[in-house]
Amino acid sequence: MSRAAHPDAMSPAEPGRTRTAPPQKPASWPSHPRMRVYTLFGWTGVLYLLIGFGLLETAWSLGQGEVVWDAKLASFSHPAYVAFHLLCLVSVVFVAVRFFRLFPKSQPARIGPAKPPPRPVILAGLYAVWLGVTALFVAILSGAIFS
């Protein structure tokens, strides 16, 4: 094992009589394929943080006059900007698929008298809603509706 875990991880409330070696994290973190998915999931947070800063900067430039705003709009077609957003799209799809995989088993056995539907039905419902919302946004942004 390579890295130390928290020194008090799984320590008893009352220390034992024997001196113990401190707890260690598994050496397979984060290179193990299963942990790689989880670690990647964690790293997607950095992208969303950057998007947040981007949104704030865009909102700020809106208040700086027409010249600044036009320059901001022009920057949206920069290859780096497009590449970043393609990466964000991949990241969102990855997070959604991971969430959809784990969500069905998070359902309680029942809520009052109601029981959740079978897991495949929940999964199919999630994908259906996702595709529906995506189609709605595409229709709005392309001007097909509400234009």
Next chain:
Amino acid sequence: MSLGTKKFVITRFDPDRDTEPRTEEYEIPVQSDWKVLDAINFIKDEIDGSLSYRWSCRMAVCGSCGMMVNGEPKLTCKTALSSYGDSLTIEPLANFPTIRDLVVEMDGFMDKFQKVKPWIIQAKERAVEEGPQHQSPEDLQAFKQFSMCINCMLCYSACPVVATDPEFLGPAAIALGHRYNMDSRDEGADERNAVFRGEGTIFSCSYANECSEVCPKNVDPAGAVNQAKFNAVVDWASSFVVKREKE
């Protein structure tokens, strides 16, 4: 049938002699039908009697022989030696203090178990004359898988939150508490939920799902923890409705 020889790199720690854990290597002849535990038993019986580790039933029921095999938490009596290459690394379970060699300190685990009150709580004790308390197969199905836990602690060893948050109750304890919350005979959900929903409990889980991946009995502790989260949210949301009704 012989599988030739394999090298075992085993973590050793003697609290009276070592300042920190060290490793020792053993090259031994192994058989094709051996589990990892058989090889460790061979080393203890034939080469080094001072090697310390826990084991008992040899049939994946007692949950004693959990160790890190090539960096993964495994029940060594259930892990076939033939699925590994020529060299294996055997370490004590990750995220636990080590008492000696491959023996980890279990008291912290037991402390966490007690916190979730893993027994049936009823407001009024049933009299014998009342007869058995019946439970339908459907009621049993709601919690049965969570009652299959053998307390082997592999899930604690795999959990990234356990490694960083000493307060976290951990997968097996929460799954067991959730098992009793789901039991139709139990009336102690409020007591357990008070524990579940405090500091370092269900909402500390980041849903890595590793606990469920490594469980040798196919229990789904990650499912239990996140069902408990869902219940907490439902209770929180419904509390507004109940309040309004009272008003």
